[in-house]
Amino acid sequence: MKKVNGHEIIALFEKWSPKRFAEDWDPIGLHIGQLNRQVDNVLVTLDVNEAVVEEAIAKGANLIIAHHPPIFSPMKTIWTDTPQGRLIEKCIKHDISVYAAHTNLDVAPKGxxxxxxxxxxxxxxxxxxxxVSDPLYKLAVFCPVSHADELRSVLAQAGAGAIGDYVGCSFTSTGTGRFMPSTGANPFIGEIGKMEEVTEERIEVVLPGPIRGKVLKAMLAAHPYEEPAYDFFVLDQRTEExxxxxxxxxxxxxxxxxxxxxxxxxxxxxxxxxxxxxxxxxxxxxxxxxxxxxxxxxxxxxxxxxxxxxxxxxxxxxxxxxxxxxxxxxxxxVEKVMIKGVAEYMQHATKEKGYEVNFIQTEIDTNPFRFI
CATH class of the missing domain: 3.40.1390.30 (NIF3 (NGG1p interacting factor 3)-like)
Structure with a gap:
């Protein structure tokens, strides 16, 4: 098992509940402390109050993941003799960071x-x-026939070409590519200063916007050409809403x-x-x-x-x-259902990554109402 820092935990969390899912007005993210240090225990809670921070101290938690942001309106001052200032001071003194996932966790599947x-x-x-719905892109890339199958496989592994219950979907047309390597080039095919003709395949695949960078990086790494020719097109279709x-x-x-x-x-x-x-x-x-x-x-x-x-x-x-x-x-x-849900999801996700970290469900009831 690998010791883990806050950045690694939150990066894994945000794959599930990305910030782009949040409403524009919502102050999600890191509220108190820092993520650039080792985290052994994470306390999951609906709200952050002093009782929750005391619980985190008692249970050795150095990161709190909360649903409701503890700092909702911008603060101009931090007076430590006020309830909010006292809470912030206590977190800082005990090296406890606080991260909030609000409307992004509402929107997230399994959230x-x-x-x-x-x-x-x-x-x-x-x-x-x-x-939220992401744009759908089409990538068209030109590749010599000899390497087309390998490139299609790499694109599929990167997530391109997934349509509904089908994976590895692509369209191919064959044509002739023409180019002349100039001085300074290191051509895979052809000679400096000589016009070259190569039988190439135009490979077309669709992909959702969030993985565009990943697919481009995989394509460039696998393509045999020094300067591959490719295009991205934005489609009218959208991905899952x-x-x-x-x-x-x-x-x-x-x-x-x-x-x-x-x-x-x-x-x-x-x-x-x-x-x-x-x-x-x-x-x-x-x-x-x-x-x-x-x-x-x-x-x-x-x-x-x-x-x-x-x-x-x-x-x-x-x-x-x-x-x-x-x-x-x-x-x-009733949003307290997220306490168990987040703790169990993240415990499973971190275990799969080989991270040595424990997720603790708060035992503090933060509901301010009672019934008589």
């Missing part, structure tokens, strides 16, 4: 919203409100009040708020972690019978009721 949907037992999941919330179906229909009890038990909360007719049949469910007041129309457009989300305000609840959309509000804090 917060998938975890919530799975806990409710929803099936046939789809994105409720798309926010990512976004906030999930919509899915219950295994069997139940009425709204029965479903509300199901939500309460699934998320282990003391109470839920409900909008809608108690006997309303519920089969298609939309779920969104956090504050979902702005997304009632998105849930309705997806054909949901009920929308499960937190922090539903009075007027948004009235609007949902008027459009025939039921609401079940179990509270914002």
């Amino acid at each position: 917060v919203n998938d975890l919530l949907a799975n806990q409710l037992g929803l099936q046939d999941l789809e994105v409720m409100s798309p926010t 990512f976004g906030l919330g999930r919509v899915g179906n219950l295994p069997k229909t139940m009425n709204l009040d029965q479903f509300a009890v199901h939500v309460k038990e699934a998320f282990n909360v003391a109470a839920v708020r409900v909008v809608g007719n108690p006997g309303k049949p519920v089969h298609k469910v939309a779920v969104l972690g956090g504050s979902g007041s702005k997304y009632t129309k998105a849930a309705k457009r997806k054909g949901a019978d009920v929308f499960v989300t937190g922090d539903m305000d009075f007027h948004s609840a009235q609007d949902a009721e008027s459009m025939g959309l039921a609401i079940v509000d179990p509270g914002h804090h």
